[in-house]
Amino acid sequence: MEEEYIYNLLKKFVTNSLSDAEFLVFKEIIGNPAYAPVIDRLMDNEWETLQSGIDFSKLQSEILYQKITADQRYKPSNKDKPTYFNTITTKLLWAACLCITLTSVIWMVSYYQKPVSAAYILYKAPLGQRISRSLPDGSKVWLNAGSTVRINKNFSRKIREVYLQGEAFFDVVHEEDRPFLIHTGEITTQVLGTAFNVSAYPQKEISIVVSRGLVGVKDEHRLLGLVKPDQQLKYDRRTKTSSSVHIDARLYTSWIHNELQLNNVSMEEAAETLSRWYNVKILFKDETLKNSMFTASFPNDAPLKQVLNIISKINRFDYKLSADTLSIYRSGAAK
Template identity: 30%
Template sequence: MTEERFWLLFSARLSGEATPEELAELEVFLQENPDAHLRTGMIENIWSVNPPLSEDYKEAAFNKHLQRMSNHFSEPVLQYESEASEEPVIEKKPRRVIYRVIGWVSAVAAACVLGWYAYCYFPFASEDVNTAQAQNTVSTKKGSKSKIQLPDGTQVWLNADSKITYNENFQDKLREVQLSGEAFFDVVRDESRPFIIHTNVIDVKVLGTAFNVRSYADEKNTETSLIRGSVEITLRNNPDKKIILKPNDKLIVDNTEAKAETASADIAPDKHRSNRSSLLTLRKVSFKENESGALETLWVKNKLAFDKEPMEDIALKIERWYDVKVIMPDDRIRKTEYSGIFENENLEQLMEALQLTGNFHYRINKKEVTIWP
């Protein structure tokens, strides 16, 4: 066998492309030349090693990619694609693909033009145009959380049992989303297009900042906690009243009061919990030692936190976090306050820990937790 033939067969074997005849031929040669084994063995070693990039690197690259992709669709220019389509020829129906891509682009262009006309000529109907538009909805079930990125790059962490909705025209003039439940927003700054979050009782308008909004329909209050930047909050029933928050401010709006809102909205400085009946309460976000973030945002880091909260509020949080039902047949336990931060604890561990600090009994039966004094 010539040297050349040997390497040809050997490389074909390495890449799994050798025919059975070729394999046999190589085998015979190697048996007759045992020395060659050492060399081939070493190359085989080198061949088989193929360390993949780390998952972290891929993850980061993928996130960056999603960001670029969303930017791209607002301003579609592929950076490295030349004007003339450099599509490789696809075996089947190659032309069609190219035309269809063009078709797709022009369809989008046409839609944009039409949208603009509709907007210009039917200003009064614009509301209808908006509602007729396709909506994107992201929602989470009880017991699960999610993180999403909006087309403008804004990051949203969605807590359990929450829903966020935005229109297809999200990026046009305003960046508007509808929220029910709890979400932490890290908004990309864009002064020309304010970011507005609509909830049942308040609208939160921001430019670029990070903050948490908690607005569950079954809770007493709607809370907005600002981490950095600034936000402007208006009550849906009283749009003239604007409240500006500064970093580490937390605004609590009483849901029932807000719905029966009269024009006289006053901010009551936080005195005590008994002051619940006032419509608006302004206080500071809470920090705990050894925790880097504000208590209000710890859920983003998968930590369940309570800060002197009555059991009835805690029960709601537990129900969402673990997707269970909490039953308190005896009312006395409802108002007892508890604090604590729990990370990666399961329901049993959490209940066990809470029980250590307070006088109550509990029983877990599948998806039902019963608590009594």
């Protein structure tokens, strides 16, 4: 699926039919060395098909030649330097196209980094609650407890941008000419039309899980990867590194169906989830309990005490619930 997607972008690039959203993804892919083998393979295997769409005039060839020779990666030796670009091999011309002219890159960066208006629409899910909302373009967003989504009032115009803190599930309406971008701190997730989950609570790693479609994820400098259905991309804020794994997306999106899913989590991670889910402060009286791993699931309307009774048996701890504070002890320890 990933290689087919890149190939389709290549074909559209050759015929100058990339939408703004596709061009953003394409620019990130060809700027990422990790995708170089795929692009090279496609060029080698599908070149006869791709080259039919290229038609450069003598003037265009000379302009491209001047820009390419400024880049050491494509600079030929003096004895091989031709008068016009049309004497360079066709594949090198294609490689030049894949680099995208400097003018195009500067234009795209300046266009998509215009100052954002101060007029926003804010959606917020309080602690202990989960909400769903329809965005102006018809896309739907589900917000988990303690999460906020902010959009510009001009959201429905040229570009659709969302600023997320916390966790949200998006079901995005497909619109080729209007990119849909989700900003979570230093990470940006771009989609054309898909359904996926983004978790980006403060001080936690960022997680992107795709249920349907394909999304591209990038940081401030590079494309981190293309995420397909039943894949999860995780980004470590501290080390600024990412990793991808195959998962069952349903386990990460069950909360939108009012199911509390604790899938292979530590007690520390579970406490953070329970704190938001039930709007309660949780204190560990024994730090070693934080490392206990377990899996459990509960319906949305399960009382906190019922959840605690089950988890405490699994992880062998006692607890004391007083007003909005939950204290967790090692079993048998004095309270």
